[in-house]
Amino acid sequence: MEPGLERWAYGALWAALAGSLALRAARRALGPGRGLVLPLALLAGLQSLCRACLPLPLGLALAAAAACLLLWRASPRRLLPVASRAVLVTGLHSAFAGCDSGFGQATAQHLDAMGFRVFASVLDPQGPGAQELRRSCSPSLTLLQMDLTKPEDIKHVLQHIQAHTNSTGDLPFPCLAAYGTSKAALSLLMDTFRSELQPWGVKVSLVLPGYYKTGTTCNPAFWNQQKQRLVASLPQELLQAYGEDYVEEINRQFIQFMKVAAEDLSAVVNSITDGLLAANPAVRYYPGQGLGLMYFIHRYLPYFVQDLFLKGFFINPKLPRALRQGDHNDTKAA
Structure with a gap:
């Protein structure tokens, strides 16, 4: 040629x-x-x-x-007009957070600035988080007291919204079994909703954020308090088998890991906004540095690679006391 x-x-x-x-x-x-x-x-x-x-x-x-x-x-994603859309923003990180802080508060502020009619759930309508929303948002934002663990609160909020509108994870993080289980269940639930609601023209997206500094979860005092509650509540035999130093080491690693948490919540807020307004929203959003790689490793690579990755970059539990040879022999002698 x-x-x-x-x-x-x-x-x-x-x-x-x-x-x-x-x-x-x-x-x-x-x-x-x-x-x-x-x-x-x-x-x-x-x-x-x-x-x-x-x-x-x-x-x-x-x-x-x-x-x-x-x-x-x-090409930028084609977004639908905000028009007179209404949205309910609840706790996006924890059932106990609401829009008092973190992702919920940042999302409520962003959507209000875009022109949405925002219904924001808060735990304390007179608390500092609610006061900040009143100060920074437009008069159209509505604060609703709701605890997601109380069915009566949820029912009251839904009734309020219906009266004021026109009605028509899953990574196996070590030492976070309950948290990981809840996120995996939520992921499966959203997949089910997406399939069931598709004939009605309702699109369902799931936002799986990385590690961000929100609320009390990045406060060392919070983790120290959690550690003390855990040690106090464990049965004596279980505490003896694991050892208090095991719990102390896990707590130290959590506090160390929180230092890399991102402070800028805009990636999460933008993902939520895109899910609300995109003509064809993504099924899953992974806001956070390296999160797409983490989920790729989790879904497509062998288990031993997943284990090495999580232990290398997240929490690497030390061996429980009962499995340490020297300590095990001392326990038997006692």
Whole structure:
């Protein structure tokens, strides 16, 4: 194949790509420019490989397919108008959090600023979290007292919303069995809802955030208090088998891990907003650095790789006292 023809063919591909990007930018139908740097660099690298290793027709076809994929990813998701939409925001991280702090409060503020009619559940309508929402949000925001563990609260809130509107995880984190179980159950429930509600035109998305600093969960005093409650409530035989130093080490690792928690909640809030307004929302959102990789490892790689990853980057429990040879022998002698 003549080098001149090859240069002309690939040059025409880049010209067509540049023209498409410029046209979309003029129509303001293009995502952030900084997000295009890496895809364009990868496309240039792929083109070099195609030119070096493949005949012109096959290489050009592969490069053109990659360019089409880049254009598709560069286009912002089509969002539905906010119009007069209403949304109920409950505790997004914990049943006991509500919109008093964390994800719930940040989401309520963001959606209110976008023009939604927001119903925000709070545990204490007179607490500092509720006062902050009254101060920072528009008069259309409605605060509703609700504890998600109390059915009567839920019923009251639903009745209020119906009267004021037109009605029409799952990663196996070590030492977080109850938390992981609840998230896995929630994930399966949302998958079921998505299937059952699809004929009604209702789309269901699940937001699985990474580790963020919300409420008291990033306060060392909170974890120390949890540790003391756990030690005080454990049966003596179980505490003897594990050892108080085992609990102390787990607590130390939790406190160490919380130091890497992200403070900026905007990625989670943006995922929730996209799920509400996108014409075709994602089934799952993974806001948080490296979270997509974590779920990929969990879903597609062998179990021993999952275990190594979790122990290397999350919590690596020490051996319980009863399984440590020296301590085990001392216990038997006693």
